Amino acid sequence: MNIMATRAIHLPQASYDLLQREASRRGVQPDVLADELVRTDLAGERGDLQSALAGLAQLRRRLPRIDGVTLARDARAELERRGA
Numbered sequence: 001m002n003i004m005a006t007r008a009i010h011l012p013q014a015s016y017d018l019l020q021r022e023a024s025r026r027g028v029q030p031d032v033l034a035d036e037l038v039r040t041d042l043a044g045e046r047g048d049l050q051s052a053l054a055g056l057a058q059l060r061r062r063l064p065r066i067d068g069v070t071l072a073r074d075a076r077a078e079l080e081r082r083g084a
Contacts (some may be wrong), residue, residue, distance in 0.1 A: 009034075016030075020032060
């Protein structure tokens with residue numbers, strides 16, 4: 001059950017105008033956008049980032065090792081064989 005707390009937050013007019021303009025662009029109310037921005041920036045969504053980084057580390061472990069020098073040398077040799 002979501003219980004919404006109602007609290008007034010005072011923003012400078014320029015900030016509110018930006019919020020309202022972006023909310024309009026996204027087709028949402030300014031309070032919905034403000035909630036999204038607060039949750040994204042302040043709610044510690046770094047856990048999602050940590051999960052993503054851990055997933056990428058697992059992927060990297062499964063990839064074959066690549067020798068960049070050999071790869072570049074082979075590519076250059078291939079280009080020379082083609083006459084490029």
